[in-house]
Amino acid sequence: MRVSALFLVLLVILMMVELSQTARGVRGSSRAGRSRNRSRTRSASSGSSSKPKITKYTPIPATSVRSPVIVKQTRLGSRSGTFKKVVAAYLVRRYMFSNAPVYRSGYPMYRSYVAIPTNRAVRLSHEEEKLLNDQGELCLGELAGNRTLEEGIDENLVELNTTVKYNDGTMVKLHGFDNTISLKDIKDQGFEITTLARYNTSIVAGTTCTQVEVTVEGTIVTMYETNPNGANIPKISNILLPVVFSLFVFSNIFLY
Numbered sequence: 001m002r003v004s005a006l007f008l009v010l011l012v013i014l015m016m017v018e019l020s021q022t023a024r025g026v027r028g029s030s031r032a033g034r035s036r037n038r039s040r041t042r043s044a045s046s047g048s049s050s051k052p053k054i055t056k057y058t059p060i061p062a063t064s065v066r067s068p069v070i071v072k073q074t075r076l077g078s079r080s081g082t083f084k085k086v087v088a089a090y091l092v093r094r095y096m097f098s099n100a101p102v103y104r105s106g107y108p109m110y111r112s113y114v115a116i117p118t119n120r121a122v123r124l125s126h127e128e129e130k131l132l133n134d135q136g137e138l139c140l141g142e143l144a145g146n147r148t149l150e151e152g153i154d155e156n157l158v159e160l161n162t163t164v165k166y167n168d169g170t171m172v173k174l175h176g177f178d179n180t181i182s183l184k185d186i187k188d189q190g191f192e193i194t195t196l197a198r199y200n201t202s203i204v205a206g207t208t209c210t211q212v213e214v215t216v217e218g219t220i221v222t223m224y225e226t227n228p229n230g231a232n233i234p235k236i237s238n239i240l241l242p243v244v245f246s247l248f249v250f251s252n253i254f255l256y
Contacts, residue, residue, distance in 0.1 A: 056230030065097045065123055066188040068222040074104040074121050081108030082178075087212055089144035093127040100124050104223055109195040110214040111178060112162050117185035119223055126217035131209040139209040147204045159198040166191050183220060192217045 052058075059073050087110075095101065104121045107114040110129075116122055131147060133139040140147065162179055164172040167190035174181060183191065194215045203209050 054227060054229050056226035058227045058230060060224075060227060062097050062100075062123075065100075065125060065190075065219045066221055067097070067123075068224060069102050069121050069123075070224045070227055071104065074102045074223065077103040077106040077108055077114070077116070079106065079108060079113050082111055082113050084110060084149070086146050086148050087131060088129040088146050089131045089140035089209075090138055090142040091127075091129040095125055097123065097125070100218075102221070107216065109162065109181075109193065109216070110212050111157070111160055111197055112174075112195050113178075113180045114193060114216075115180050115182045116220075117183060120183075120185060120187070120220050121223040122183070122191075122218040123221050124216060124218040126215070128213075128215040130213045131204065131207075132211040132213055133208045134210050136211065139207055140204075147207075147209075149203050150201075150205060153199055153201065153203050156199045156201045156203075157197060158200050160195070162193065162195045164191060164193050186220060187222055189220045190218070191220065 057070070057072055060068055060070060062069075100123050102121050102123045104116060106116055107122060114122075131139050131144075157177065160175070160177050160179070162174045162181055164174075164181055164183070166184065166186075168186075172181070181193065192215065194213065197212045199210050201210065203212070
């Protein structure tokens with residue numbers, strides 16, 4: 001009997017706490033609610049619809065080069081992309097931030113790989129690819145299109161240099177084959193990376209092409225697993241937790 005009475009009292013307390021919180025919320029938002037209702041009425045009369053609900057998988061709109069992204073908005077940069085068999089004689093791509101490709105984990109250069117820090121991604125603004133002769137000039141012109149590289153040329157690769165420039169003025173230079181370049185974990189930092197591979201033989205049949213140069217520019221941005229503004233599962237309030245715990249303790253005391 002005493003146990004039933006105790007349960008009843010605690011349940012009443014629980015309901016009073018919830019009703020009190022709800023009442024405060026209603027009072028605090030009633031004035032704003034009336035204003036919103038008038039706005040909705042005007043919007044409905046003009047045929048406008050309410051804003052779409054933001055879920056945890058809703059993409060984050062790009063409003064600048066520094067806008068954050070969620071994983072779903074990115075591409076996974078694979079190391080296999082560093083071993084290119086086809087290279088553009090001359091290719092330049094420039095992107096607006098609204099449609100720029102965004103990479104996570106890494107970005108494949110030519111025979112080198114750019115590692116992107118965890119929870120970061122890179123939004124590209126510029127990509128460039130060139131086939132050059134010994135003098136560092138275009139060996140096929142700007143309209144030559146893509147060209148297939150000769151088989152077995154890796155044995156003739158004599159130099160591979162990679163330079164990373166950050167917008168804060170710092171610069172990093174790497175020399176050697178199959179390098180991994182780790183970008184700094186600096187939010188909203190702009191960068192430029194250039195890789196130059198030099199061979200001691202022609203790398204495209206019937207041409208004087210002996211070098212490949214690849215340049216990429218972009219910005220390091222924050223990457224979330226899911227949209228931080230998305231709907232979350234409701235959590236038990238901090239006030240209710242002690243009440244539930246007390247219910248459990250007292251029920252055990254009276255039962256035993």
